[in-house]
Every structure is written in C-alpha cells, then in structure tokens.
Amino acid sequence: MKQTVAVAEAEAMQPGPSLRKGRLTTQTVKSILAAAISLVCIVCLLAGGVIGRELADIGQSGTFSGVAVLGALFNGGELSFSYSVDGESVPVTAYLPTGMNVLLALAVAAFLLLFLYQAATVAVAWKKGDEAAARFNRAGGIAAFVLGLAAVAVYVLLITVSAPTTYLRLVGLDYEPVQAKFYEVFTPAVQWLIIGVVAIVAGLIQRKIDAGQVVLLKRYIPSYLFMIVPLVLIAVFNLYPIVLQTILSFKDYSLGTGVFNSTWVGLQNFKEIFTTPEMLRVIGNTLYISLLRLVGSTVPPLLLSIFLYDMRMMRTRKAVQTIVYIPHFFSWVIIYAITYAFLNEEGILNMWTGATGSALTDPDWFVPIVIITAIWKELGWGTILYLAALSSVPPELYEAAKLDGAGPWQRVIRITLPNIMPIVMYLLIMNLGQVLKNAGGEQLLLFANSVTRPQALVIDTWLYWDSLGELKYSLGAAMSFFQAGIGLLLVFGCNYLSRKTTGIGMW
Secondary structure (H helix, E strand, O other), rough: HHHHHHHHHHHHHHOHHOOOOOOHHHHHHHHHHHHHHHHHHHHHHHEEEEEEEHHHHHHOEEEEHHHHHHHHHOOEEEEEEEEEEEEEEEEEEEEOOOOHHHHHHHHHHHHHHHHHHHHHHHHHHHHOOHHHHHHHHHHHHHHHHHHHHHHHHHHHHHHHHOOOOEEEEOOOOOOEEEEHHHHHHHHEOHHHHHHHHHHHHHHHHHHHHHHHHHHHHHOOOOHHHHHHHHHHHHHHHHHHHHHHHHHHHEEEEOOOOOHOOEEEEEOOHHHHHHHHHHHHHHHHHHHHHHHHHHHHHHHHHHHHHHHHHHHOHHHHHHHHHHHHHHHHHHOHHHHHHHHHHHHHOOOOHHHHHOOOOOOOHHHHHHHHHHHEEEEEEHHHHHHHHHHHHHHOHHHHHHHHHHHOOOOOOHHHHHHHHHHHHHHHHHHHHHHHHOOOOOOOOOHHHHHHOOOHHHHHOOOHHHHHHHOOOOOHHHHHHHHHHHHHHHHHHHHHHHHHHHHOOOOOOOO
C-alpha cells in the first residue's frame, strides 16, 4: 500500500498527464468542490434561517433568513413576523442590535471572498495544472478552516451575547417597547454550527488531500459511504445534546423560555454543587460506593482468574466458569428479586436462622448488600480479560520457576501478576475515569426504599429523584458536566501516573 501511495504521489509531482492543462486533475477537482461548498454556505446564510424569534408563552416562533437580517440593517434593525389568532393576523416585532446585522454581513462577505478565491483556483488549476494550483489550494484550505472556526464562534456568541434588545409586547390594545437581553429574544439557528463544521472539513480536505491519498480514498469509498449515516446519527443524538447540556449548565432553565432563552447565571449552578450540604453528601456517597465497587470489580475477578488458570481439571474449570458467568446475563430486576427472596422478612435466610426483620430495610446493611450482589453479578464476566491475558504467559516461565523451587504464591507474585499488570492497569484507569458514574444508579434505584434512600443517594439517583422530579434541570446539567469533567481529568491523570510509576499506560 505504501508503495502504491508513493508511486501515485511521484506521478502527481512529475510532468505528465496529471499535470496537463485543461484536465480534471486532483487539484482541479479539489478546487471545484471547495468553490461549490463555499457557494452552498453563502446560499444557506442568505436564504436559510439564521436567527429565530421565539414566543414560548404563546407557543409561537418565527425564523428570519439572512436576507431579512441584512435588510433590517437598513430598516433600523426591525424584524417582524405575524401569526394568526382566530383568523386575525397578530404582528410580532423586535429590533436587532446593529452589531448583529454587521456580523452577518461580514460572514457573508468572508464566504463570498473565499468563493471568489476558490473560483480563481479552479481557473489556475485548469490553465496551469496541479503544481500551480496546489499552492492556491493550501491557502484556500487554511482560509476555509479559519472561517469554519469563526462560524462556530459566531454560534457561541449568539447564544451568550447580552446586548440590549428591544421588542414590542402587546399590552391591552397597544404595543409597548420592552428591553431585554439578546439571547432572551432571539435564538441562533443550528445551521451556524453545520456551516462551521462543513467549512472546517472542506478546509482540511483542500489542504491535506493529495494525489496519493486519492488512491486510498477511491479504494475505500464504500466504507466511507457506510460511515455517513452513523456519523450523522452520532452528531445529532450524541454531540449536539452535549452542546445543549453544556449550555444548560450555565443557565437557569425554565420550561416556558427554553434552553436558549433562559437566563445566564454563570457558575451559580456549580457554586451550589460545592456549597450545599446535600450536594456534598451526594458526591461523598458516590465516591464511597464507587470506590467499594471498584475494589469489588478488580480484586475478586483477579483472584478467581488466577484460581481458574491453575486448575488442571478442564471439565471442572469449564463448569465453574459457566456457573459464575450466568449472573452477568441477569437484569438488575432479576438480581433484586433473588435478593428479596433471600433477605425479606419471610425470606429463606430468616427461615434458616429464625431471625425477624428484613436486611433490605436496614440502613447499616444496605451498602454491603449492594456491593456483594454487584460482585456476584459481575464476578465471572470480569475474569474474561484476565484469563485472556494469562493465556499469553509462556508456560516455560512456570516450569523454570518450579525447577528453581518457587512455590505457588511465589509464581503468582513473580510471574502471573507482572504479566497481567498491563490489563489490570488498563481496567483500573478506565474504571477510575468513571468513578463518579460507577456507583450503580440502576441497581440503587431498585434496591432503595423509603428507609434506605439516604444511603442510596448518589449522583445518578439524585439526577432521577431530585433533578428530574423537582425540575432542577440546570443543576442536573451542571452535575452531569461535573461528572464528565472529573472523569476526563482522572483518566488523563491516572494514565500519566501509571506511565511514570509503572511504565504502563493506555497511550
């Protein structure tokens, strides 16, 4: 493959058919595509809705195209639309700050200049060949990349700017001017983000793709086509909700105003997380249960995998593995039903011991029951990776250790553990990155009751019980943002410490 790419690049840089004038060469096609993308961005900015005016209290909204916004620059910033009530047209009027009109005009002008430049690049590529057009394409790629970043920055600006804006509100029979912040009146269209991403990708293609890479692109075109739908789904259902949640964590969200029209409160939600005794208790419970589950998901599976690996009776080993694997495939509802059958007031345990009362309603026993059932459920499944790592250990090491007089524990300490340490560190780093999410929210929601609810109050259960139940959406978004941020820092930090101390890391 490398040889094929090298040959293609050499042919692209030498005089020949690929550099002939008037041919659809690589650079010519790149220039045409780049010019077409710039033209599409201009059309979207002018004809598409770039800004919206929402009236959440009456359930009405209007979208304004770039042409309308530019026209408002010469009309005192006035933007109007109307909606029908009982067959009568009701006008809605608001006024854009002058800077918003100018901002859109600059964006259109920038993409127009980029289009003209890329159209000139097409002419250069057609008349002078690839070698001359390559320099133009590299510069055009940089410009498109910068404009894409600028479009994303404009989107961020439009959802955060607090410039004073005036809109007319119907009071009685007359319209009265009302002052408000920009983001409380207008919302930016998501196409700002789409245009930004498209421009960034187009800039990277225009700058990075060469004749050698085109050979590979042609070879894997079916794979890229199959990737389009999953990537779009990820962008719509994963990436964009992350953007919305991040915005929500810095706002005081209200159902009546929506995400974009709610008031910005800055770090107020995060301040409440770290100053409210209840929230600190939630974080403390999360860390406590998560660390216990971390130990339970690491040590018992490791010991069991070593035990199974040393077994010489293969039938017995397979039978044990099958038995300990089975609970992993049970849902937490089934696990709770089994636990309830043993530990309720009329359960099997009380029948055997003659005791009264239920351990499930005892706050002192709640956490031990949760941890023990979690270990039982995932014990066998957690041994799979460890057994796979042990199977790669050369048997000659154990035979040599036996000849040297090493006992079973010495072989485990000197041979087994060092050889499976990479996979142990990998799993440990991954689990530490999820330390604020691994408290087992689903399990705790099932096992908790009115008596043990304080012990089950972790971040995941708090998000369900309080954040959603009491409509604390902004505080819940801030808590989720805190979860993700701490997890990211822990993954990088643990990986760094692991590489420094043991020489083993994920990357």
